[in-house]
Amino acid sequence: MGKLIVSLSPHAHGTDTVERNMYGVIAAMLPALLVSFFYFGLGSVVVCATSVLACVFFEWAINKYMLKNPVTTVCDGSAILTGLLLGFNLPSNLPVWIILIGALIAIGVGKMTFGGLGCNIFNPALVGRCFLLVSFPAQMTSWPKSGQLTSYLDAETGATPLSVMKEAIKTGDASLLDRLPDSLQLLLGNNAMGGAGTIGEVCALALLVGLAFMLWKKIITWHIPVSIIATVFVISAAMHFANPVYADPFAVVLSGGLMLGAIFMATDYVTSPMCAKGQIVYGVAIGVLTIVIRNWGAYPEGMSFAILIMNAFTPLINTYIKPKRFGEVVKK
Amino acid sequence: MNIRTFSIGGIHPEENKLSHDIATVAAPLPKQAIFPLSQHIGAPAKAIVKKGDKVKVGTMIAEAGGFVSAPVYSSVSGTVFKIDSVIDATGYRKPVIIINVEGDEWEETIDRSDKLETLAAHPELTPEEIVERIKIAGVTGMGGAGFPTFIKLCPPPTAKAECVIINAVECEPYITADFRLMMEHSDEILVGLDLLMKAAKVEKGYIGIETNKPEAIELFERKTAGDSRIEIVPLKQRYPQGGEKQLVDAVTGRQVPAPPAIPVNVGAIVQNVGTAYAVYEAVMKHKPLFERYTTVTGKKLAKPGNFLVRMGTPMKELIDLCGGMPEGDNKLLAGGPMMGKALMNTEVPVCKGTNSVTVISGDEAKRKPAQPCIRCAKCVSVCPMGLEPFLLATLSAKKMFERAEQEEIVSCIECGSCQFTCPSHRPILDNVRYGKSTVMGIIRARNAKK
Numbered sequence: 001m002g003k004l005i006v007s008l009s010p011h012a013h014g015t016d017t018v019e020r021n022m023y024g025v026i027a028a029m030l031p032a033l034l035v036s037f038f039y040f041g042l043g044s045v046v047v048c049a050t051s052v053l054a055c056v057f058f059e060w061a062i063n064k065y066m067l068k069n070p071v072t073t074v075c076d077g078s079a080i081l082t083g084l085l086l087g088f089n090l091p092s093n094l095p096v097w098i099i100l101i102g103a104l105i106a107i108g109v110g111k112m113t114f115g116g117l118g119c120n121i122f123n124p125a126l127v128g129r130c131f132l133l134v135s136f137p138a139q140m141t142s143w144p145k146s147g148q149l150t151s152y153l154d155a156e157t158g159a160t161p162l163s164v165m166k167e168a169i170k171t172g173d174a175s176l177l178d179r180l181p182d183s184l185q186l187l188l189g190n191n192a193m194g195g196a197g198t199i200g201e202v203c204a205l206a207l208l209v210g211l212a213f214m215l216w217k218k219i220i221t222w223h224i225p226v227s228i229i230a231t232v233f234v235i236s237a238a239m240h241f242a243n244p245v246y247a248d249p250f251a252v253v254l255s256g257g258l259m260l261g262a263i264f265m266a267t268d269y270v271t272s273p274m275c276a277k278g279q280i281v282y283g284v285a286i287g288v289l290t291i292v293i294r295n296w297g298a299y300p301e302g303m304s305f306a307i308l309i310m311n312a313f314t315p316l317i318n319t320y321i322k323p324k325r326f327g328e329v330v331k332k
Numbered sequence: 333m334n335i336r337t338f339s340i341g342g343i344h345p346e347e348n349k350l351s352h353d354i355a356t357v358a359a360p361l362p363k364q365a366i367f368p369l370s371q372h373i374g375a376p377a378k379a380i381v382k383k384g385d386k387v388k389v390g391t392m393i394a395e396a397g398g399f400v401s402a403p404v405y406s407s408v409s410g411t412v413f414k415i416d417s418v419i420d421a422t423g424y425r426k427p428v429i430i431i432n433v434e435g436d437e438w439e440e441t442i443d444r445s446d447k448l449e450t451l452a453a454h455p456e457l458t459p460e461e462i463v464e465r466i467k468i469a470g471v472t473g474m475g476g477a478g479f480p481t482f483i484k485l486c487p488p489p490t491a492k493a494e495c496v497i498i499n500a501v502e503c504e505p506y507i508t509a510d511f512r513l514m515m516e517h518s519d520e521i522l523v524g525l526d527l528l529m530k531a532a533k534v535e536k537g538y539i540g541i542e543t544n545k546p547e548a549i550e551l552f553e554r555k556t557a558g559d560s561r562i563e564i565v566p567l568k569q570r571y572p573q574g575g576e577k578q579l580v581d582a583v584t585g586r587q588v589p590a591p592p593a594i595p596v597n598v599g600a601i602v603q604n605v606g607t608a609y610a611v612y613e614a615v616m617k618h619k620p621l622f623e624r625y626t627t628v629t630g631k632k633l634a635k636p637g638n639f640l641v642r643m644g645t646p647m648k649e650l651i652d653l654c655g656g657m658p659e660g661d662n663k664l665l666a667g668g669p670m671m672g673k674a675l676m677n678t679e680v681p682v683c684k685g686t687n688s689v690t691v692i693s694g695d696e697a698k699r700k701p702a703q704p705c706i707r708c709a710k711c712v713s714v715c716p717m718g719l720e721p722f723l724l725a726t727l728s729a730k731k732m733f734e735r736a737e738q739e740e741i742v743s744c745i746e747c748g749s750c751q752f753t754c755p756s757h758r759p760i761l762d763n764v765r766y767g768k769s770t771v772m773g774i775i776r777a778r779n780a781k782k
Contacts, residue, residue, distance in 0.1 A: 003662075009667075011665060011674065011697070013699075014753050016755040274712050274723075
């Protein structure tokens with residue numbers, strides 16, 4: 001007879017693993033990735049591949065040579081996920097050397113300085129993106145038009161729906177909004193007007209398919225994405241009806257990085273609150289901040305800043321907003 | 333059918349009810365029976381026999397050692413071999429009485445006939461008399477925790493009992509002993525419920541059964557069809573529905589407040605279905621608690637089964653009945669995989685609370701290495717008590733007990749749902765247990781000073 005193993009209960013474990021969750025999110029991003037190949041072609045392939053490979057390399061190198069960790073965390077999928085999210089947040093004509101800097105900042109500063117997986121305060125991909133946005137504002141805000149499948153750095157660029165919306169607010173001329181594609185085109189990402197935006201945000205429908213997949217596989221819960229999208233929709237609807245210089249709520253929700261941010265960036269496990277109530281507070285706050293930055297800030301897009309700001313508030317939310325305890329309210 | 337369940341958290345572990353359809357058989361008598369003096373929550377019993385004494389089946393061998401305590405009866409006839417200490421299911425050395433078995437001679441007071449005695453035929457039984465007989469017979473909770481049953485029937489003056497809930501949930505994977513008992517002794521269980529209701533002076537009784545036991549739901553609904561006082565409550569299959577507080581919530585919709593509140597504070601007295609059967613035997617048949625239904629199971633066991641076991645029987649003898657320990661490394665559990673205790677040797681005896689002997693084999697017996705917490709919040713969403721297990725585990729590991737107390741660590745029922753769910757395989761409950769017992773010690777010390 002072999003040994004008797006002794007440990008404390010429980011002696012059974014579910015089938016869930018870190019890898020299952022990380023690769024599940026990556027799988028949920030595949031529809032949007034495929035759509036980006038369809039719209040941006042070569043540019044999307046180069047940017048996403050560079051970003052993923054660079055993030056994995058930096059994770060491995062920092063673990064091995066700087067932290068000297070005996071176990072590697074490269075295989076758990078979190079670095080691949082960060083790389084893909086960073087790629088999704090970049091324009092498809094960004095030079096490789098800028099992407100490498102972004103990846104180094106995302107993994108090196110955003111993740112590993114805080115202690116690696118599970119310890120970071122800010123979403124690493126967004127740290128990388130915002131670093132690039134403030135460091136290379138020209139390259140980071142030139143948006144190639146979709147459909148140029150074989151071009152990369154040489155792609156023709158144009159204005160995105162968000163910059164048109166910003167222009168309308170600045171000039172007070174609501175007729176500028178007539179240039180916006182209609183909601184169905186925005187949903188499909190078939191933007192004939194001009195620049196299509198970052199690689200990942202172009203097709204809202206593909207992102208929603210990813211959301212449905214993650215909800216089905218119980219990787220995330222509905223609280224964060226729904227509260228962000230609903231908040232933005234309600235506020236922008238009120239503003240649109242009060243003053244038509246503000247775009248209609250469908251266009252606001254479907255354009256820019258809102259869907260990408262609400263579905264894939266704000267739901268990052270490590271940097272979002274732990275209980276359902278806290279997640280709703282977090283989502284609503286992100287929605288409000290996004291509207292404020294989009295309409296009154298210097299940048300046309302406010303999603304990534306809004307998420308980073310709320311990342312900083314997550315520990316506070318976790319401290320003060322608690323789940324409903326069993327027996328807290330005695331029902332009669 | 334109106335299927336109810338509890339309101340917060342919960343998980344759905346793999347069922348593995350391997351012995352669901354296997355009828356119960358009486359396990360053979362052991363050669364030597366071992367009786368721990370502490371088979372219940374509360375003070376250990378005090379031995380009243382000495383080496384060389386002759387005992388019969390049903391002879392009291394240890395008396396209650398305090399108010400919260402229960403006597404222990406011999407399940408065999410023979411000679412007291414010695415009074416010693418051995419490592420029991422808790423992993424600690426505990427005093428035991430060891431009896432060498434000779435023949436099978438029962439005390440004459442025990443009614444061994446199969447005749448069903450109903451409460452209607454015994455109007456002379458007062459509530460006080462019922463409670464007294466339950467107390468004398470050493471009946472304790474048969475579901476695992478082992479709280480003396482008579483105490484639950486005498487609620488503190490501040491609380492008023494309104495109903496008795498029979499816990500027939502059996503939400504732990506593998507275990508089928510309660511189910512087999514229900515299929516084989518439904519009439520006795522219903523009389524037991526009658527007795528419990530009379531003893532608690534209530535007019536309402538519920539039997540909560542999960543929907544993975546449709547035969548039992550159907551059987552009990554048929555048997556209670558004419559009795560408006562008793563309601564069969566089908567419950568959605570979900571762990572830890574058999575937890576006392578979860579069951580009260582599922583059945584009545586009332587939530588028991590944080591400790592020190594107990595179910596009777598919201599009017600409910602919860603008793604395991606095995607306890608109801610033991611109450612019937614104690615009150616109607618004058619048979620003290622010395623045998624019980626136990627499942628012996630495991631995926632690698634040749635023949636899992638359900639047994640009527642004399643307490644004191646070493647688990648090894650039961651495992652041998654099922655084909656012996658599987659090859660390789662195993663984990664031997666008193667109880668099921670979610671809340672059972674892993675044992676250090678196979679000689680540990682079956683006690684009042686041993687509803688199952690479960691053998692987990694191979695890779696399933698080993699834990700996977702823990703990875704960093706990715707803060708996925710799944711432990712928070714499955715916690716049936718609405719706690720934050722990740723936080724309590726960290727606070728305990730960092731010895732921040734004051735904060736852990738504020739975060740209501742003492743409400744933890746140690747069901748293990750958090751650790752079961754954790755994708756990083758972190759030992760959440762190990763840490764929370766340490767924190768909880770430390771905080772409870774701090775609270776006790778503080779109350780003692782007052």
